[in-house]
Each structure stands twice: as C-alpha cells, then as structure tokens.
Amino acid sequence: MNKLQIKEYFNKISNERDKWRRRNSYYHKDIQFLLSFLIPRQSKVLDVGCSTGDVLASIHTNVGKGIDFSPAMVAVAKSKYPSLNFEVMDVENLELNEKYDYIILSDVIGFLNDVQGTFQGLHKVSHNKTKVIITCCSQFWEPALKLFGKLHLKMRQPIQNWLSRGDIENILYLAGFEVIKKGERLLCPKYIPLISTFLNNVVAKLPLIRRLCLVNYFIARPKTGNQITSIPAATVSVIIPARNEKGNIEDAIKRVPKMGEHTEIVFVEGHSTDETLQEMERVKIAYPNVDIKILVQDGKGKGDAVRKGFDAACGDILMILDADLTVRPEELPKFYQAITNGAGEFINGSRLVYQLENDSMRTLNIAGNKFFSLMFSWLLDQRIKDTLCGTKVLRKENYEKIKKGREFFGDFDPFGDFDLLFGAAKLNLKIIDLPIRYQARSYGITNISRFKHGWLLLKMVLFAMRKIKFV
Structure with a gap:
C-alpha cells in the first residue's frame, strides 16, 4: 500500500x-x-x-x-x-x-x-x-x-x-x-x-x-563526537551493466541523481539482442550534459561487466546500479551519504527489509537470498542481510586493493557480488546494509536462472568456508 x-x-x-x-x-x-x-x-x-x-x-x-x-x-x-x-x-x-x-x-x-x-x-x-x-x-x-x-x-x-x-x-x-x-x-x-x-x-x-x-x-x-566523521565531497561513477535492457536505458539517464563533485554514468553492454547498445549511443548524443561512457564487455556475466566498468571508471566512489531499475536510482544518494560520512566502507543494498512490491521478487528468490544471507553473515562475521542485491558501493582505492587480492579466491563468481563481498571482508572493511525499496521491473525479463545460479552459489559457499572460515 x-x-x-x-x-x-x-x-x-x-x-x-x-x-x-x-x-x-x-x-x-x-x-x-x-x-x-x-x-x-x-x-x-x-x-x-x-x-x-x-x-x-x-x-x-x-x-x-x-x-x-x-x-x-x-x-x-x-x-x-x-x-x-x-x-x-x-x-x-x-x-x-x-x-x-x-x-x-x-x-x-x-x-x-x-x-x-x-x-x-x-x-x-x-x-x-x-x-x-x-x-x-x-x-x-x-x-x-x-x-x-x-x-x-x-x-x-x-x-x-x-x-x-x-x-x-x-x-x-x-x-x-x-x-x-x-x-x-x-x-x-x-x-x-x-x-x-x-x-x-x-x-x-x-x-x-x-x-x-x-x-x-x-x-x-x-550520535556525538567523531563516531561518524565527515569526509570531503567526492566524484562518483555509477556502473550500469545492461543486457537486453533497451527500454530502461533512457530512464536510467533521467533518474540517476547528480552526486558529489561530479557524477559519471558508465554503461557496460552485455551482447544484447534488443538494440540496447544502439539505445546507449542514442542517449549519449541526446543528453550531452550528462557524462556517459559506453563499454562492451569482452566476456560473459554481470561480474565480468562490473569489473570492466570499474576499471574504466574515473570516480572516487564506485556504485553498481542494475539496468532493470528494480532498485530506484533515486536511492543512490543514501549510499553516497553512508560512504562519505564514514558509516561504512562497503555499502551493501538490502531489498529484504521493506515490504516487497507484488511480483518484484519470486518466492524461491526470496528464500535463496535469505539462506545465503545467513550463510554469508556467518562466513564473513559481519551482518549481511541481502547478498544478491545488485547495488553495492565502495571507494575505488578499496576496489583496487580487492582487485590485487583476487587471486586468493579465484575468478569463479559470475555475479560479481561475492567477489566484492569476499574481498571487502578479507580487507576488514566495515560492511553496512542499506535498506532500499525493491520494485517490479517494468521492461524485459530477468536474466537470472534461479536453479543454475543457485547451485553455483552453493558451491561458492562451500569454497568460502575453506578459504575464509576454516583457516
């Protein structure tokens, strides 16, 4: 309601x-x-x-x-x-x-x-x-x-x-x-x-x-004193991986707020079949006052797209926004505030706090998210309510450290979520859940295969037990 x-x-x-x-x-x-x-x-x-x-x-x-x-x-x-x-x-x-x-x-x-x-x-x-x-x-x-x-x-x-x-x-x-x-x-x-x-x-x-x-x-x-300290304004890069999301590209441009000293939008196109790339090129011309980069990923999967976007980003702060816009772009300033005021060093979106819109997340997806949130909270010794929310925010300097330590875990995460979460935990970054309202997509269909990816994630949990917990 x-x-x-x-x-x-x-x-x-x-x-x-x-x-x-x-x-x-x-x-x-x-x-x-x-x-x-x-x-x-x-x-x-x-x-x-x-x-x-x-x-x-x-x-x-x-x-x-x-x-x-x-x-x-x-x-x-x-x-x-x-x-x-x-x-x-x-x-x-x-x-x-x-x-x-x-x-x-x-x-x-x-x-x-x-x-x-x-x-x-x-x-x-x-x-x-x-x-x-x-x-x-x-x-x-x-x-x-x-x-x-x-x-x-x-x-x-x-x-x-x-x-x-x-x-x-x-x-x-x-x-x-x-x-x-x-x-x-x-x-x-x-x-x-x-x-x-x-x-x-x-x-x-x-x-x-x-x-x-x-x-x-x-x-x-x-709060009093220096429990949360102010940090000067920073530049922001919003990474938007997109595959078959033509109908959402212009909305993303219109709705991503300006944050900090400067905000750039980095689209990473994932070999779409619905002219998503052409739509990106069109809006870049149509919105000359918006700083837009367009990349085409070399490999497959969201994780590969995110890594390519992060490498090309110029901002001090890196944000991931899924192109389906089920997380409202208008929520991004909350993430900016949380990371710039020192509330956390890795800000993880959580869709499982507020009442969900009808059809915004299927029942099996909810159950899977809750199971993996319990597992990863235990594995990482920090509270994580929603591991699979696409919106995650961190500073580029910390991402570079995660990137350097990636060989410790290996490149086995097709989503990109766990690669970042594991890396942040290994660096002892403070991970904070930020509640957002999750809404049903208005264009296209989900690119997630629940059972195939669920099995991959289960194997990832077992792998993480060996790499992080039982050491």
Missing part, C-alpha cells in the same frame, strides 16, 4: 480505533506504562503517530505535542484531550522548529515509506540529550497477528514493514543515532488472571525466552 492508501485507511477507522483499544486494553496499557516508566516527569515530549492521543495523555509531560498524518485521528485526539496539543503532520516531512527531550514512535515504523529518512529528519527536533523511544511488534508474531486480525480478535491493519531488531538498529546507525538500551515485553498480550502477570513479569525476562515476546523497544540518542 502507498502512503495515500494508508492515510485513507487510518481516516476510515478513526472512529473505531478506541473501541479496539479497549478490547485490547492490556496491550495498550502496558505500552503506556513502559513509556511513562522510561520518560521522566515534566519532560518535553513529541509523540509521532499519536493516533487518538492516549499515549501522550498518559505521560506526565511539561510540554507535549502529538502529530499524525491522519486528520481524522487528530480530530478525535483533540476532542478527547482539548488541553493537549495535537497537529496534522507527516513525520516524513517534519515541519517543527522546537527541540524535544523525548520523541516517541510507538507502533509507527511499520507504516513508514522511508524509515531511514524519517529517523534522519528527527535530528531537526533533537538536541544532544534527546532520547528517541521506538516500540514495535516482533517479526516472530507476524503470522499470529495476521490470524488474530482475520478472527476479529484485533483490528485488521494494512500491509506493513516487519523490521527485525537488527534492521532497526542498523537503520538508526545509518541515520546518525546510537541505541543505548533495548528490550522486550509481553509474552502474553491478553489478560489472564495471575497467569499473564507471571508470564510477563517473570518468564518474559529470562534469556532466550524473552526473544519470544510480542513487543520490542529501543532507546536511541543522536
């Missing part, structure tokens, strides 16, 4: 919201208790996604403000709590000039279009001692909550992003926040006399078992 559809949904159910809150009062009262416990009295509080106002009203705040992008929800909140300050506002386009001591996002992040951008925007309303408190439901409970909705045991909700604990911490890090405390609550979200209290106050606190709780919460603060 897009943002407009989500807003319409919340407007529609605004008059029913409190009825469902009463039916599940045990859950909502526990969230309110947690927030009241964490937030000192007389703090200045901003409640993001305030709904009908109950959370803000439950906190003993000196100055409080609730914002929500649903006008109907805000109208209900104002009628219930006329002495409190509520305003219609989209947190993804925050327009506030005040600073707050505590910022609450309770059951909100699953409905955001751009979680990283939202977190970054919170700096505008934060001072150096601000605490951001996030509560959300655990991924583990997703099937049960969907079932409860169908059985009318809870309010049915639109499709949302189910972010893992690691996803949330990683996005906070990318957005310039550090997690200082985290925890879990509610093993039993319904009230059962004596049993609920025992399960939630005793059993839910035990190691391992606490991971089964419904609610995850995080307390974060703005």
Whole structure:
C-alpha cells in the first residue's frame, strides 16, 4: 500500500480505533506504562503517530505535542484531550522548529515509506540529550497477528514493514543515532488472571525466552563526537551493466541523481539482442550534459561487466546500479551519504527489509537470498542481510586493493557480488546494509536462472568456508 492508501485507511477507522483499544486494553496499557516508566516527569515530549492521543495523555509531560498524518485521528485526539496539543503532520516531512527531550514512535515504523529518512529528519527536533523511544511488534508474531486480525480478535491493519531488531538498529546507525538500551515485553498480550502477570513479569525476562515476546523497544540518542566523521565531497561513477535492457536505458539517464563533485554514468553492454547498445549511443548524443561512457564487455556475466566498468571508471566512489531499475536510482544518494560520512566502507543494498512490491521478487528468490544471507553473515562475521542485491558501493582505492587480492579466491563468481563481498571482508572493511525499496521491473525479463545460479552459489559457499572460515 502507498502512503495515500494508508492515510485513507487510518481516516476510515478513526472512529473505531478506541473501541479496539479497549478490547485490547492490556496491550495498550502496558505500552503506556513502559513509556511513562522510561520518560521522566515534566519532560518535553513529541509523540509521532499519536493516533487518538492516549499515549501522550498518559505521560506526565511539561510540554507535549502529538502529530499524525491522519486528520481524522487528530480530530478525535483533540476532542478527547482539548488541553493537549495535537497537529496534522507527516513525520516524513517534519515541519517543527522546537527541540524535544523525548520523541516517541510507538507502533509507527511499520507504516513508514522511508524509515531511514524519517529517523534522519528527527535530528531537526533533537538536541544532544534527546532520547528517541521506538516500540514495535516482533517479526516472530507476524503470522499470529495476521490470524488474530482475520478472527476479529484485533483490528485488521494494512500491509506493513516487519523490521527485525537488527534492521532497526542498523537503520538508526545509518541515520546518525546510537541505541543505548533495548528490550522486550509481553509474552502474553491478553489478560489472564495471575497467569499473564507471571508470564510477563517473570518468564518474559529470562534469556532466550524473552526473544519470544510480542513487543520490542529501543532507546536511541543522536550520535556525538567523531563516531561518524565527515569526509570531503567526492566524484562518483555509477556502473550500469545492461543486457537486453533497451527500454530502461533512457530512464536510467533521467533518474540517476547528480552526486558529489561530479557524477559519471558508465554503461557496460552485455551482447544484447534488443538494440540496447544502439539505445546507449542514442542517449549519449541526446543528453550531452550528462557524462556517459559506453563499454562492451569482452566476456560473459554481470561480474565480468562490473569489473570492466570499474576499471574504466574515473570516480572516487564506485556504485553498481542494475539496468532493470528494480532498485530506484533515486536511492543512490543514501549510499553516497553512508560512504562519505564514514558509516561504512562497503555499502551493501538490502531489498529484504521493506515490504516487497507484488511480483518484484519470486518466492524461491526470496528464500535463496535469505539462506545465503545467513550463510554469508556467518562466513564473513559481519551482518549481511541481502547478498544478491545488485547495488553495492565502495571507494575505488578499496576496489583496487580487492582487485590485487583476487587471486586468493579465484575468478569463479559470475555475479560479481561475492567477489566484492569476499574481498571487502578479507580487507576488514566495515560492511553496512542499506535498506532500499525493491520494485517490479517494468521492461524485459530477468536474466537470472534461479536453479543454475543457485547451485553455483552453493558451491561458492562451500569454497568460502575453506578459504575464509576454516583457516
């Protein structure tokens, strides 16, 4: 669902919201208790996604403000709590000039279009001692909550992003926040006399078992000092390997943003049969103000094309963008920011955080990606959620080091993804996942053979065990 559809949904159910809150009062009262416990009295509080106002009203705040992008929800909140300050506002386009001591996002992040951008925007309303408190439901409970909705045991909700604990911490890090405390609550979200209290106050606190709780919460603060340092602007080369992608070439030119001091686009054509090369030559003439290089790869496979593009690139920063544009070119500035501010040295796109568009990734592809992400996180001792996302970014000086050490692993990767990941890990580069929204291709068909390449990747994992892990 897009943002407009989500807003319409919340407007529609605004008059029913409190009825469902009463039916599940045990859950909502526990969230309110947690927030009241964490937030000192007389703090200045901003409640993001305030709904009908109950959370803000439950906190003993000196100055409080609730914002929500649903006008109907805000109208209900104002009628219930006329002495409190509520305003219609989209947190993804925050327009506030005040600073707050505590910022609450309770059951909100699953409905955001751009979680990283939202977190970054919170700096505008934060001072150096601000605490951001996030509560959300655990991924583990997703099937049960969907079932409860169908059985009318809870309010049915639109499709949302189910972010893992690691996803949330990683996005906070990318957005310039550090997690200082985290925890879990509610093993039993319904009230059962004596049993609920025992399960939630005793059993839910035990190691391992606490991971089964419904609610995850995080307390974060703005990063301080030199934890992420600024690096001067750099030049950028965007490498676009393309085979039978004629219909996407001009779109790529139009949509790749200008980044840093200068941005060049390097097309690497892979022996297409649909006049992709001719289209590249046409757009180079049609867009004289864009720095475009056109190469034709000598060998086969995306890995070969990427290496040829990297060798010809002039930029300080190298970016890979797949020509199918299933990763939006408009996302590239996030990668630029992450590598220039020192958040990471190898920025790896992750398609497996946000809810996927219909048909954007087939079920077997998703399963394969998740399997290989677990394997490679273990192999490389760094968190890697999506090994096969085509968008990867690193500095050219580090690529040259990877290239020099390539003989250690051998040239056996047709994709290019694992050649770079292995090399980055061998150099002890800091690898960071950057969540992106993955969309269905609008032109052509995928060039990936799931079973053939899946078998190759499995052999690659076994090879990497010998080369990296068991040494």
